[in-house]
Amino acid sequence: MTEISNGISAHNYISRLWLSFNREKHIAPLAVFRVAFGVIMLISTVRFIAKGWVYDFYISPKCYFPFYGFEWVRPLPAAGMYSLFAIMVIASIFIAIGFLYKLSISAFFICFVYTELIDKTYYLNHYYVVSIVSFLLLLVPAHRYFSVDVVRNPSLKVTHVPGWTINIFKWQLCVIYFCAGISKLNYDWMCQALPLKIWLPANAGLTLIGPLLTQAWVAFLFSWFAAAFDISIGFLLLSRAARPWAYLLVVIFHMLTAWLFKIGMFPYVMIFITIIFFSESFHLRVIKNISNLWPHNVHQSGESKAVLTFSLNKKKLLYSLLGLYAVLQVLVPFRFLLYPGTLFWTEEGYRFSWRVMLMEKSGTAFFYIKDPATGNSGEVPNGLYLTPLQERMMATQPDMIVQYAHYLHHVYRNKGIKDPIVTAECYVTLNGSGSRLFIDPTTDLSKQTDNFLPKKWILPFHNKQQ
Amino acid sequence: MKRIALLITGITLVVLLIANFSCKKKSSSPVASSGPDSTLINIGNNIILPSYTALGNAVNAMDAAITDFNASPDASKLANVQTLFKTAYLAWQSASEYNGFGPAMNNQPTLAGLNLFPATTSRIDSNVVSGNYDLKVLSNATAKGFPAMDYLLFSAGATIASFTTASTAANRKQYLVAVSADIKAEITTVVTAWSATGGNYINTFVNGAGNSISSSLGLLINSLDQDFEILKNDKLGIPLGKQPPGTALPVLPNEVEAYYSGISAQLLLAQLKAVQGIYTAGLDNYVVKANAKYNGGALSDTIKAHFALAVSEIQAIPDPFSATIQSNPAPADVAYAEIQKIVVLLKTDMPSSLGVLITYGDNDGD
Numbered sequence: 001m002t003e004i005s006n007g008i009s010a011h012n013y014i015s016r017l018w019l020s021f022n023r024e025k026h027i028a029p030l031a032v033f034r035v036a037f038g039v040i041m042l043i044s045t046v047r048f049i050a051k052g053w054v055y056d057f058y059i060s061p062k063c064y065f066p067f068y069g070f071e072w073v074r075p076l077p078a079a080g081m082y083s084l085f086a087i088m089v090i091a092s093i094f095i096a097i098g099f100l101y102k103l104s105i106s107a108f109f110i111c112f113v114y115t116e117l118i119d120k121t122y123y124l125n126h127y128y129v130v131s132i133v134s135f136l137l138l139l140v141p142a143h144r145y146f147s148v149d150v151v152r153n154p155s156l157k158v159t160h161v162p163g164w165t166i167n168i169f170k171w172q173l174c175v176i177y178f179c180a181g182i183s184k185l186n187y188d189w190m191c192q193a194l195p196l197k198i199w200l201p202a203n204a205g206l207t208l209i210g211p212l213l214t215q216a217w218v219a220f221l222f223s224w225f226a227a228a229f230d231i232s233i234g235f236l237l238l239s240r241a242a243r244p245w246a247y248l249l250v251v252i253f254h255m256l257t258a259w260l261f262k263i264g265m266f267p268y269v270m271i272f273i274t275i276i277f278f279s280e281s282f283h284l285r286v287i288k289n290i291s292n293l294w295p296h297n298v299h300q301s302g303e304s305k306a307v308l309t310f311s312l313n314k315k316k317l318l319y320s321l322l323g324l325y326a327v328l329q330v331l332v333p334f335r336f337l338l339y340p341g342t343l344f345w346t347e348e349g350y351r352f353s354w355r356v357m358l359m360e361k362s363g364t365a366f367f368y369i370k371d372p373a374t375g376n377s378g379e380v381p382n383g384l385y386l387t388p389l390q391e392r393m394m395a396t397q398p399d400m401i402v403q404y405a406h407y408l409h410h411v412y413r414n415k416g417i418k419d420p421i422v423t424a425e426c427y428v429t430l431n432g433s434g435s436r437l438f439i440d441p442t443t444d445l446s447k448q449t450d451n452f453l454p455k456k457w458i459l460p461f462h463n464k465q466q
Numbered sequence: 467m468k469r470i471a472l473l474i475t476g477i478t479l480v481v482l483l484i485a486n487f488s489c490k491k492k493s494s495s496p497v498a499s500s501g502p503d504s505t506l507i508n509i510g511n512n513i514i515l516p517s518y519t520a521l522g523n524a525v526n527a528m529d530a531a532i533t534d535f536n537a538s539p540d541a542s543k544l545a546n547v548q549t550l551f552k553t554a555y556l557a558w559q560s561a562s563e564y565n566g567f568g569p570a571m572n573n574q575p576t577l578a579g580l581n582l583f584p585a586t587t588s589r590i591d592s593n594v595v596s597g598n599y600d601l602k603v604l605s606n607a608t609a610k611g612f613p614a615m616d617y618l619l620f621s622a623g624a625t626i627a628s629f630t631t632a633s634t635a636a637n638r639k640q641y642l643v644a645v646s647a648d649i650k651a652e653i654t655t656v657v658t659a660w661s662a663t664g665g666n667y668i669n670t671f672v673n674g675a676g677n678s679i680s681s682s683l684g685l686l687i688n689s690l691d692q693d694f695e696i697l698k699n700d701k702l703g704i705p706l707g708k709q710p711p712g713t714a715l716p717v718l719p720n721e722v723e724a725y726y727s728g729i730s731a732q733l734l735l736a737q738l739k740a741v742q743g744i745y746t747a748g749l750d751n752y753v754v755k756a757n758a759k760y761n762g763g764a765l766s767d768t769i770k771a772h773f774a775l776a777v778s779e780i781q782a783i784p785d786p787f788s789a790t791i792q793s794n795p796a797p798a799d800v801a802y803a804e805i806q807k808i809v810v811l812l813k814t815d816m817p818s819s820l821g822v823l824i825t826y827g828d829n830d831g832d
Contacts, residue, residue: 195821198756198818198821201755201756201821202677202820202821202822203676203677204675206675214755262679360818360821361818362813362814362815362817363814364810364813364814366806368710369710369711371711374711376711377710377711378707378708378709378710378711379708379710380709380710381703381709383695383699412710415710417710417711420710427810427814428814429814429815429818429819432758432818432819433759434758434759434760434765434815435760435811435814
């Protein structure tokens with residue numbers, strides 16, 4: 001490898017980047033990554049089913065909140081939804097062992113994304129991570145080493161792959177952490193230690209550190225540490241010298257969040273998938289250790305080098321696809337800059353931007369139906385149409401408020417009211433601001449459409465108390 | 467080198483954290499860091515247990531009177547049963563707040579099933595005539611519990627003759643006994659499950675520290691809010707015609723709680739005061755400790771002021787609510803608006819200041 005010692009120009013960076021994307025690298029990190037992803041998805045999917053969420057989230061609700069552009073996505077009947085999750089369980093196992101890999105990862109990706117698209121109520125950043133990672137795994141030859149597929153068909157086996165097949169995951173993780181860090185650099189987080197100042201004291205009952213969590217300086221320490229961690233950890237993980245310590249930090253940081261907050265699988269998913277940063281020799285050791293668990297291990301030591309190359313056409317296709325995707329990944333988190341108003345309040349451009357645990361926001365929404373013919377109006381019993389979780393998520397997110405208004409318009413039209421007027425009196429509190437009117441209570445929401453334009457009926461968030 | 471420097475900074479931070487934790491551990495802290503929470507102890511021992519005990523006693527007294535009435539019915543015994551029923555129904559209002567978690571929720575069927583109103587009177591009548599029914603089945607969900615008792619004891623047809631000389635008298639008495647026994651059995655199970663000498667759920671409750679959805683605070687606030695929404699929607703909103711116009715009439719007087727006995731407003735007041743009592747028994751401490759603000763003032767003061775206002779407004783609603791709702795709906799309208807404000811405070815401001823999720827269920831966040 002040629003090292004350029006005198007100054008680093010942009011050109012050098014680009015050429016180094018290009019090199020690292022094209023250079024042959026051992027496939028071991030990719031193979032272990034595949035196993036880790038399969039295992040954590042298996043745990044996560046089984047947990048999801050065991051908690052009864054398939055029924056609670058996708059079978060029992062009457063009304064759903066699909067994503068913009070995916071309004072046509074509807075849940076399957078109960079048997080279909082359970083089958084979908086059964087497929088995901090089986091696919092996770094197959095991904096982990098590398099059996100019928102292309103089929104398994106395709107099935108997993110389709111089932112998972114389909115499920116996510118049904119209802120944005122359940123949107124979590126880590127589901128977005130999973131969607132992306134499974135999409136990327138679809139493009140890379142993660143099954144061509146240390147897999148059942150290779151045992152069944154040894155001609156599939158390769159030892160070296162183009163660097164991008166591994167680096168794309170590192171790059172994605174760096175984007176996630178860095179954006180998460182940048183999004184913490186706001187007044188509330190850095191200067192007010194909000195929302196941690198609200199969340200941490202709630203754990204005051206914990207042994208040992210409980211009393212500390214009520215201290216303001218601890219909230220500041222955690223806030224600043226989290227911001228510093230998120231911004232720097234991607235770079236630290238890339239550095240060979242810092243990597244072991246950086247990974248230890250990853251584990252400490254995520255375990256701390258798992259312990260203090262109710263964030264489900266997110267910390268474990270991140271702990272599992274950041275192993276991609278480790279060197280090939282580390283991953284080869286992992287493979288050797290796993291292989292040794294079997295008496296007749298399938299992995300032969302002293303392998304001959306087999307390089308996987310892509311045809312020029314395939315390269316062109318993949319590179320343009322990945323290029324587009326890479327640009328989008330950087331731009332999408334910053335689309336909020338195009339909207340007026342306070343991001344946390346309006347949530348225009350909030351999702352898909354790695355904003356994790358950033359705000360304490362809660363609301364109550366009263367919806368009113370008015371019959372234009374008679375002038376009679378009434379308050380909708382939200383509980384008849386929404387699950388409590390849907391109601392809670394809807395009350396603070398304007399695009400969901402419009403969707404619900406349209407749903408109500410439909411319901412009450414069917415009940416015999418011609419073109420009912422739908423309005424909402426909605427109170428929201430953000431980072432302890434105290435509840436205040438969120439949207440214009442006079443706007444007929446059934447006449448509003450959800451699109452990417454700024455929603456004029458969202459009332460401004462006055463940071464000053466009235 | 468920069469990276470290494472950053473790394474060292476990070477590790478230093480962690481070390482500092484750990485060092486601080488271990489230092490503080492040795493010094494004594496004013497806040498209980500483990501074991502039972504003093505606020506939960508107060509709410510559990512001084513509010514929840516006495517409420518359940520009162521309900522259990524009231525239901526037992528009512529059931530005993532009904533057994534006696536069943537053996538030799540007369541007008542004075544009927545009057546006694548009616549009085550004891552009202553006492554039990556009032557006691558229910560101070561216990562329904564806990565229907566959403568613990569023994570009341572785990573009970574099969576859930577305890578909340580004892581107060582599904584309005585009663586389906588046609589179903590009760592046909593059950594009485596046939597003399598053949600199972601109160602546990604879903605089709606009898608609104609033919610049992612307090613609303614069924616209310617109908618059996620206070621409807622126009624509930625004369626002493628209906629229990630003595632009418633052709634269905636024996637069946638009617640038997641139905642009364644069955645409904646009462648069902649209420650008694652359900653409530654006894656739940657009261658026993660809470661008591662320290664029974665299932666000892668009180669111990670689970672006072673030790674359930676934290677703010678997660680499965681902590682006692684999380685469970686209590688979610689259950690309380692759910693119960694409070696029944697007050698707003700079912701006890702006030704639906705009868706007042708607050709719900710959207712469909713094919714039904716705007717005002718629905720026979721949808722009130724306790725339509726036949728006509729004590730609806732008393733029951734409303736009892737429930738509101740019970741919720742207020744839970745708030746002032748310790749939830750207010752949490753809110754004060756969290757230093758939560760509302761419009762520049764303290765959130766806790768705001769909540770207390772709104773409770774006081776709502777109490778006086780509910781007191782202004784004359785019973786029988788089903789009649790006054792038509793002749794003079796203004797006081798109830800005013801109270802409804804006030805109750806709506808409290809819903810926002812209890813469902814949004816209070817839990818948000820404590821970091822408690824309002825979902826009435828389980829889910830992940832991120």
